[in-house]
Amino acid sequence: MSPTVLPPAAPTSGPAARAAQRNTQVPWRERLAAQVQRRGATAVLVLLVAVASAGSATFPTWSNISGILGSNAFVWLLALGMTFVIITGGIDLSVGSMYALGGVLAAYGAQTGGTWLALLLPLAVGAAWGTVQGLLIARARMAPFIVTLAGLLGARGLLQAVTHEGATTYLVPAGSWFRHLGAGVWTPVLLVAALFALGGLLLTRTRFGATLTALGGSENAALLMGLPVARAKVLVYLLSGTLAAAAGALGSARLGSGVTTIGVGYELTAISAVVIGGTLLTGGSGSVGGTVSGVLLLAVIHNLIDHSFSQYGSAFTDTVNGAFLAVVVLLQTLLSRTQQLN
Template sequence: MNSLTTPRPTPASPRPTASPSPALDQERIASLLQRHGALAVLVAVVLVSSFVFPSFGTLDNAQNIAVQASFISVVALGMTLVIITGGIDLSVGSVFALGGVLAAWASQYGLWAALLLPLVVCGAIGALNGLLIARAGMAPFIVTLATLLGARGLLLALTHEGATTYLVSRGSAFAELGQGTVGGFGYPVLIALALFAAGGVVLQRTSFGQSLFAVGGSSDAATLMGLPVARTRVLVYLLSGLLAGFAGALNAARLSSGVTIIGTGMELDAIAAVVIGGTLLVGGAGSVSGTLWGVLLLAVIQNLINQIGSLNSSYQSVVSGGFLIVVVVAQRYLARARRTR
């Protein structure tokens, strides 16, 4: 009986490993620059400034920068969520000031009253913005400009055209919330970091966060996917109002009074920080960590202007505007480069 011999299989030649194409490398670099450019600039500015100005790199100065940045960072966190959906919120500066006045007035009734009153009122303003934009189809610019004026008018009515300043009792629990420290850093700094950590988790790890990107990328496509586009937009404006009011309450606790003249132009600073941090103004892309670096970068610039001494604070607006123009132009270039790959 003849035995059948099975031919031995020839060893397979190893497949050549495909080297990453230059197009993919350029796209990856463009994406990294868009997301982490603000952090790279911040690190460079801090390193150079520490050598040029000996007092800049001290712990006391770092604590001062962190406290000053903590309030605008909370406002910018809410602005980040709004801009990711393709919207804008011009009312946050007035809502911030209104929240401080309400908190200072309510502080006579205890800590919880000082926190809840501004959250309820400012959250209602944010919800109104969202409903008019999402349900009535009105333009975000017009709606939030109207509530900017309305919130400022309400603030002036409550303070008798700014003649009345409500004070926070020193030593109260509410004052301690704004003035207490842990490890040399104030409670507002720790609260802001906790809010950013929560915002990062919500944005990157939840279906609601992914809905924000989808709505900002294309609301029509998000609707076809079955996403609740209108509800998502209402929620982000509600969150923006809540965060702005809460930041105002923290600021009132820090200053021990409800200052009526603050908050003017804060919405522009918040938008600048968000865009410098890599969030696209057209929506659909962004991160809360980038916003944090953008806020810190602007705070460091302000601190450097103070270190120089011969320049007044108005130069911060010049530098911030210059940064904003450069970042927007860079974003357009990077987005165009990614589309052509």
């Protein structure tokens, strides 16, 4: 009778056993917290749309949906750039001013040099502005809050200089091809959707995206891993500045002029959308898909307020934004503690 050969016993101690146990026995509370953090905004968005559609006959109409999607589509590009910045643990307060400056420069370019100048001038200025901010943060080791606050004031000052203290309004010629970029609903939505899709691929499918996540998780660890931390910081602010200027340029194509008074507070809206979408303010975790849910959720909330509480004006909208953001940050803090405890 041949002896029975038993398979080798699984290790009951040591690093291999602990790793296997972690992989197979992740606490359910940790899994739930991670799912809520990543997909909470999407779930709330779906629920809110369902309730609003059931309670109002005008909400699910095409005119209302097109207003939600088309009117502020270009502003959502600010949130796309902000997503990359916040994932690294930074902040960019200059995007609202750059949005306004990009619109004025695009209108000036369309009026004086045609469509190509209308596109290239704001993109070049936005990229240069973002690069300078990134170099100050990465190389001079200055705080992102201070650098971008100075950028906010500087871009607004340059805007005033270009428009002679707001006395000059540059108009996009009626026959310019540039105007087609902002016309209708589908052109803005498809342009923004394409840029968000590219941003998602950049964040999830490239070494650059992995570097940003590692940088936001721990800059010292990223340096020890040999990752190009300084270059990554410069590139995210370059990307944010370029997207903000591009959003302003496309917005001027839609409005037909460079409006000097827009963009005030847009940086706070962008930050709110990114954080509501699940990106941690401390960095190291976030997604472009979450930002999409965040911007759409804020847009739906604003739409409902405009229809149901219009008598209270914009003050009510700002109050709701602030309260909603505070709740989300509180939930993120609690969820992070839950994952750390487990």
